[in-house]
Amino acid sequence: MYPLGYPPPILTIHGDKDKFVHYNHAIRLHQALAQAGVPNQLYTVSGAAHGGYSKHQKQEIYTTIKRFLIKQGIIRDAS
Secondary structure, eight states: OOTTOSSOOEEEEEETTOSSSOHHHHHHHHHHHHHTTOOEEEEEETTOOSSOOOHHHHHHHHHHHHHHHHHTTSSOOOO
């Protein structure tokens, strides 16, 4: 059980060119979670496949993760 509530907030990070796990799976998961009332966010890495992100993409991903965790009250904004 998640200590801050159940179910836990979910952040999905997915490349829209992923050939291993197709992007439409991430969209369907996001929609199903939203319909179930689960706090969630889908972050799309434009032009990315399954991993192998560029330095810029990684920076954007880390920023998205931090913002998501702050929004969910899991971490505090240290800035």
